[in-house]
Amino acid sequence: MKFKVNYKEVFASAGGQSFDKNKPVIIFVHGSGLSHVTWVLQTRYFAFHGYSVLAIDLPGHGYSEGPSLTSMEEMGDWIAEVIDVSGIKEASLVGHSQGCLIAMETASRYPEKVKCLSLMGGGGAIPMNPELLNLAENGEAKAVDLMMDWAHGPAGHFGGHPVPGLHHINIGGTIVHNGSVKDALGVDFRACDNYKNGFEAAKKIKCPTLNILGEFDRMIPVTEGKKLADSIVDSKVVIIPECGHMILLEKADQALAILKKFIKANHPTK
């Protein structure tokens, strides 16, 4: 579905159902350079089980009009505006990687709008390797290859996509390439590197929060994820074994099962 925020067109997948603002709403926020497509193995379940979902494409990503936003604070405000223009008072947020930082900003700045918060690979900061940042800002394909290498655990490097016949690393890389390495990934990486407010934002989050971490995540190691969770008042951590940073795809079924339990408990359907 398409709608407008600040006069710019936004695309969000409603998980194959019509958006109904009278149902509890879950907003899914993707990671750096990616798009709503990464959430397909979570969104369709919720959309067909009593929820309305919005897997948004951030500005300048997927089918949403650009330009990309340049700071987590700005993106956090933007999610709050998505909630407003959707005609709802509150939503549950689910973020992945950079999407976690964005969702944390929204939850800390607009606590009344966030029912519960689910993070996948959530850390308090995502400092970037200077060479990788430089490659992405220059639109180099190598930045995508490096990102896909580091982001994936064994399922990405060897195999075992939950959907028969699909290939993790090539899908992730293609999503980034189908957008813009320079104007989406590069801008996102710079925003991640600049962001220093993660732990301060975490302290202000009052809603129930879950951080799902991958045992083999090299981008947000388990220790970093736990450190973030320790800064949030009402938080839980679940560690998925043998999983890298692309938790939502690498271990899609386990991630969905954990999300189902958490969201149904904290944001139940009527």
Place this chain on the structure above:
Amino acid sequence: MDPKTYKFDTLSLHGGHQPDKNFGSRAVPIYQTTSYVFQDTDHAAALFNLEQGGHIYSRISNPTVAVLEERVAALEGGTGAVATASGQSSVFLTIMTLVNSGDHIVSSSQLYGGTVNLLRLTLLRFGIETTFVKPRDTEGFKKAIKPNTKLVFGEIIGNPGLEIMDVPEVATIAHDAGVPLVIDATFNTPYLCRPFDFGADIVIHSLTKWMCGHGTSMGGILVEGGKFDWTQNNKFLTMTEPYPGYHGLSFAEEFGPMAFAMRARAEGMRDFGPCMSPTNAFNILQGIETLSVRMDKHLFNTKKMLEYLSNHEGVEWVAHPDLSDHPDHKVAKKILPKGAGSIIAFGVKGGRAAGESFINAVKLASNLANVGDSKTLVIHPASTTHSQMDSETMKLAGLSEDMIRFSVGIENIEDIISDFDNGFRAAKKPRLVTNQ
């Protein structure tokens, strides 16, 4: 700083598979089962509605076949793949996933005979028309595209004439018209060329050939590149419109760069059902494990046989894109830098009768209707693989009466040459040898 993702030879052995968690099986297990037990009714419903990934019924997917699909997707650089019972059913599934009655296809004229018949005759019965263009006539592809054209189709290395399609140029023409380029890459395998790197959008293989490599198992596969934007125009309603077969699912919207593979499986495998057997998938996986090693030997022997045939007095002509006098030598060097495959076409002096004597005299080389076996194969296309064509279509397909199609095997090169020496002796004195 370089990515540490696995390279081609490693992916050939490991892609798509991790040792089994229950028993530690290092080899890919053969899941010889039709169906899969659901955890509960909620799980079953989620699988049927594509809310979760997983296996339901082996017509639609199977764990052994899925390893093969993921491995070939890894080798090709694709987002996903669907394996089928044969290469021919992969061609059919690709077309039927994108094309409707009243639509049009532009295709290279130099194709496997079965594909020519499918496009020229069979699909016409369903209201799908094809315009054929010589693969070297790049401008011809542009001229042939109509408003109702849905895809451009071709083989990189034409069968059996070995014409080379300039994939980057044809891809640009297809994309300018808003349609995908579909490439049958059977003759090159991803070891020699990954068509996605040159602009193709969907790649098809007959896995029966070099990928399996041992002449044991039939199989085909379609692989999605993931870069084609199905939403750019209103041509691809199967990708963009809500599909009643899955509660109004829009494949392009939900699945993005894997939309085509998802639709081909969800609709095509469900409704047409050309599934690959798990045992065939296992056999083909075994073949792929040694693909790079075998292809290097195929190329080595091909080079030696080209030298031999080019200098043999009994040979009327030799065609292979690696030969400098081949009309497509330059483009072959561009897109097939390691070598243009291990099929050689040649004419035996003395015409059809001499050619038949040659084929009947060779003993190491097998006379059969296949290519890409590890064993050396020969065939006379005019009387076999392309025999169902009328003379005009044969001419269009680049066939001649004296042509022998030679699939170079990986035997010791001296033994292949010795066998061919016998063949040429027989061709020179057909009656004498035939009577021995």
